[in-house]
Amino acid sequence: MSTSLAAERLAAIPVQVQGADRPGCLPKLAGWLEGFFVAQRERLFWVHLAFFLAFLALIFLPLLLPEPPEEAGIFDHFTRFANFALWGLWFPLVFLSVLFSGRSWCGLMCPMGAAAEWANRKGPQRPIPAWMRWEGTPILSFLLITLLGQTLGVRDHPEAIAEIFGGTLLIAILVGFFYGRAKRAWCRHLCPIGLLLGVFSRLGAVQFAPKKPKPGSDRWTEKTPCPTMIDLPRKRASRHCIQCFRCVHPEKRGGLFLQLRRPGEEIERIQDHHPNAYEVWFLFLGTGIALGGFLWLALPSYWDLREWAANWFFDQGWFWVGEPGPAWLMSVHPDRREVFTWLDFFSISGFMLGWMLGLTALLASTTALSAWLAGRFAQDGLRWKERFVGLGYQYAPVAMVSLVLGLGAALFQPLADWHPELPALVKTLFFLAGLFWSLWLGDRILRQQGLRGVQRFLPALPGMLGSLAVGFAWWPGIFGV
Ligand code: SF4
Ligand code: SF4
Structure with missing residues (x-):
């Protein structure tokens, strides 16, 4: 029997997740974190709103300000501060955070994903088109934005920052408005950094695993409470999980539970976690x-x-x-x-x-x-x-x-x-x-x-x-x- 088949069969056994029986490292800490974030789930709106307002200020306010003097430091002029906040803090810290907490940025803080989801509640909620569901779409999105970022000089010019970040925010809201039913089509299929965070989240120390796993491959489905269209009982991979805690119900026997693990563990045993070409x-x-x-x-x-x-x-x-x-x-x-x-x-x-x-x-x-x-x-x-x-x-x-x-x-x-x-x-x-x-x-x-x-x-x-x-x-x- 192949290792992955054996792992599939083993994985199809209901998991006991109470107290110290929770699988993975540091079970008590994992249980506490799960309880904390589930209790705060409704308050995430305020976190998203705060990040949304801060994001708008960082990308648009520098356009209204006079040019900073050459020698101005990050605390002397808001334009310098905004640039440092985006490239010196946001970018490296989001990517480093993936190692410790997976895609927690996406689920708990990201204003773009949250804005797309708010828009989705108001829109016509059309089915997600096949071209968007093609797995190469986020690759093209990343390549295009990276090229445009370089030719515009996105690390140096506030106008380029406003165009790249403001433009993607606008498209995220439009995609969210039109497509998917209570879903984040933008995050799963089009976000330029979604796939990047997804691949690296496989290295991360956090995963969400089903309590009653079913064997089978990693299917895309709209018939799921998961905003990124994960077929929850068959979930083995971290890549599309934005850690929104919506599938976590500690008091129930079903759903998913939070598990802590050694960083890199998922890739060490990648054959058991739906590798994807x-x-x-x-x-x-x-x-x-x-x-x-x-x-x-x-x-x-x-x-x-x-x-x-x-x-x-x-x-x-x-x-x-x-x-x-x-x-x-x-x-x-x-x-x-x-x-x-x-x-x-x-x-x-x-x-x-x-x-x-x-x-x-x-x-x-x-x-x-x-x-x-x-x-x-x-x-x-x-x-x-x-x-x-x-x-x-x-x-x-x-x-x-x-x-x-x-x-x-x-x-x-x-x-x-x-x-x-x-x-x-x-x-x-x-x-x-x-x-x-x-x-x-x-x-x-x-x-x-x-x-x-x-x-x-x-x-x-x-x-x-x-x-x-x-x-x-x-x-x-x-x-x-
Ligand atoms: S996938 Fe992109 S837009 Fe969606 S939450 Fe993550 S970083 Fe934000
Ligand atoms: S698997 Fe659960 S925690 Fe992850 S994105 Fe889907 S609903 Fe949210």
């Missing part, structure tokens, strides 16, 4: 494009590419590429001495897409080779594709840590007040932890795929190479060349 491709593509988004600022090769592209365009007689494009598509801020032309737009997008395709090809090759080698040694009946998808998850920690260190670098800057070298030291430690965690996960996944002891050595090597490649490709983006 779209998620793995997203991990490859998303890591590659985010990497390209950093490296065009750090690597001289970007300028070589830009020069080559300029010559090629001018050879064709396309001199219009030297003109600035529309301000909704690229950074046009003459007062701040930054004006992108179409040439910049194509060079930045091309560089990012090139890195995306290159890194995806590399990770797909290393994973394919690992999967093939694992199949030579193992006897558990898994097909090559199943091994490939399972092994693809090993890159999650190194990708996540790199993203947090790269995009959230501002979080570490205040440490320089204690010692100028402290930010670099802390970032290095985080970076190494992510890298080694990926190597460890690769080994654990191979073990679950039925490889014993030294049998794992050879199939682990391509995966190690992939993790090292991701780690060192981020190095110039995080620490400089």
Whole structure:
């Protein structure tokens, strides 16, 4: 019997969740947390409202204020503070929080998801269309927003912040208004960071598990109280769970219960938790494009590419590429001495897409080779594709840590007040932890795929190479060349 089939059968036994009998780590703490959040469920409205108002202030107020002086710090001017709050606090802390509490940001705090859900109560509640339900939609959403964020300069300009965050808020509300019946179609299918948080939540220390599990695959259904369309009795994966506590009823025998676990446990035993090929491709593509988004600022090769592209365009007689494009598509801020032309737009997008395709090809090759080698040694009946998808998850920690260190670098800057070298030291430690965690996960996944002891050595090597490649490709983006 395969390991996943055995786990399915075992999982179909009702779970005792009272007191110290609750499965998982720290059962008493898990029980207390569950009781606390269930009791506060009705008050979450006020938390969402507070975050919604703060979010509006952070993204729109800087547009109404005069330009901050060059030397202004985060406490000298609201525009500087808003930028730090978004990129130095919100972004890195939300991603780091996933390790400790899963997608708690989504269920407990996120104003965008909550606004989409409020709108849903007022709208016509149409069925969610098939194009939106396609599993590639959130991948496209992430890629588009990441590209647009770079060409607009979303980390530097308040206008770009207002367009990206304000635009997605507006679309979230419209999608919520029109589609789904008491659901969050936006969060499940379209949010640009929903899938990212979902993949990384598989590393997290919190999960919600059914008390009366049923065997079967991870189905999408609208006939469920879950706002993200999870078929609750068959839930094994964390990825779509936004931790809204709506399915948790401590006094009842059914529903789900909160379980604490060792970070990374779900990926170590990924075959038991509905691995998904779209998620793995997203991990490859998303890591590659985010990497390209950093490296065009750090690597001289970007300028070589830009020069080559300029010559090629001018050879064709396309001199219009030297003109600035529309301000909704690229950074046009003459007062701040930054004006992108179409040439910049194509060079930045091309560089990012090139890195995306290159890194995806590399990770797909290393994973394919690992999967093939694992199949030579193992006897558990898994097909090559199943091994490939399972092994693809090993890159999650190194990708996540790199993203947090790269995009959230501002979080570490205040440490320089204690010692100028402290930010670099802390970032290095985080970076190494992510890298080694990926190597460890690769080994654990191979073990679950039925490889014993030294049998794992050879199939682990391509995966190690992939993790090292991701780690060192981020190095110039995080620490400089
Ligand atoms: S999926 Fe996106 S919009 Fe929805 S709650 Fe999470 S972060 Fe917010
Ligand atoms: S599984 Fe439960 S806690 Fe998770 S999103 Fe669905 S209803 Fe909310």
